[in-house]
Amino acid sequence: MPGIVPLIPLHGIASRHDLPLPFGFVLIGAATALAISFVVLLLAWRSPRFVAEPGVRVPRIQAVVDRQGVRTVARLLVLALFAWVGLAVTIGPDRLTNPVFGFVFVWLWVGLVPLSLIMGPVWRVVNPLRTLHLGLCRLARTDPDHGLVRLPARLGVWPAALSLFGFAWLELVQPDRTTLNVIRLWVLAWLVIMIIGAVLGGRRWIGSADPFEVYATTVARLSPWRRSADGSLRFVNPLAGLNASELPVGSVGVLAVLLGSTAFDSFANLTWWIQTVQTSDASPVLWETGGLLTMIAIVLITFAAASAWVARYPDRDGGRLRPPEAVRAMAGSLVPIVVGYAIAHYATLLIVEGQRVLVNLSDPLGRGWNVFATADLAVSTAVFSHPTAVALIQLCAIVGGHLLGIVAAHERAVTLLEPRSALAGQWPMLVVMVGYTSAGLVLLFSP
């Protein structure tokens, strides 16, 4: 008679997911979001509150982070880490203990968010793609800023919206995504597209197309660090810093992909969706690709429409914004919401699976090595013993992201529009944001 036997871990990172958010949390969160929105809309400031160049200079910190030696060492360390993981993906074992899986899906994808939030736009400095490209240019004695062609300015970060969609598809749809050959193919595609693109278009291509750098740089807009126009480093109120940054063309696409894909990650856990996909004759890949695209499209369309609404009203100079300008100007207010969603969805993954990456990195080839003396570390899963605390963090992240998003959108609206039109111009944005927040909470409730 067959019984249940322990299972050797074969596939899937993080078999354990967070428990559904208690329904009371959903109600309280949605009600709070609604209340915040009304308070901001009805009672808040009517003229721009944040100055154009916020914060204070920090010359001592700047002297350290701008030192060429410091930058070179940081770049080489990150490059060495990637080379180490590259070793694992090239000749390591096809098992979950291969560090590449956790490195890509946890350290890189999830870890870049807190890193950029706390340390600012550091990834642009240490991005191994840039180091690699710089090395190639040094060898060929060419200028890294100039490639063979000139990239058009209107390209913005639209290529990154595409590459981020590619990553989201890998993370959420790709069958067998935690098998070595699949990951090899994606890593190779990423390297080839990024390096050849940089050779063709100069290193601006990396800032335009690398999903990790663009994600990190976007999140860093909400960090307390900011470079002013004259290049000086400033310590700022993150909201003021966000308001002072001009997001590149295409940022709305990047943010829609980020928010839509995180939402789909939760959406795919609804019983209704699982049943629909599992009883359908169409392939799950088709369903999931469609679901992912639909979520992204919903965010893109609702946010663009609410932003374009702002352009209906006279601006401070008595003119009118063009709708695309309005969309670009408002895009920054999505950043806190994206960050809130990311924290709510992936905090426990980073805390627990992040440790496992550290363990696995000591033995990339599965030969019993203990290079960094981390191979015997015990992975602490203590965070799972506190489901109420986890739920509270999720609630705080979603509602906090909403609060910051609403304030950022309001500030932008009163900056752009003449005072009497500011309210009329921004209410659809508030409605859309309350929608994102409530949807995020309901999806975490996961009926």
Place this chain on the structure above:
Amino acid sequence: MTTAARSAAQRPRRLGAAAALVVCWGLVACGGPAEPGPAPATGSTPAASAGTSAPAPSADSSDRVVVDITIAGGEVTPNGEKVDVAVGQEVELNVTSDVDDEIHAHTDDADGYALEVRAGVPATGRLTVSSPGSFEVESHHLEKIIVILNVR
């Protein structure tokens, strides 16, 4: 003019504080009642396990949660439903399948449990989850989710 400027500058600050208070109140208010007992029952009792002991959230952990599973014609029943389980409570899987299969319960960190099933031969397996979380029980060959165990 200076007073107007000052009050204009102060107002948002007070509002920010008010908003922060609203958030905190919200969190405290819902953090309170949710704390003592297990969270309110949110998942559903799968139809397939009707007749077995319903996994009430306050169930004594000696009560067993029974999940009757049928695999037929490439379909799984239950089909992706949520089942509430208490920490330490035993879960019994009763499986009947028209093909050979393996039922995987992805519990406890990266490990989990596997139950081998032969075509036409009812199989029973029991497992216990020792810490809270949400875990999938799936048919390994069909790659379909049978139930999701919400362990509180």
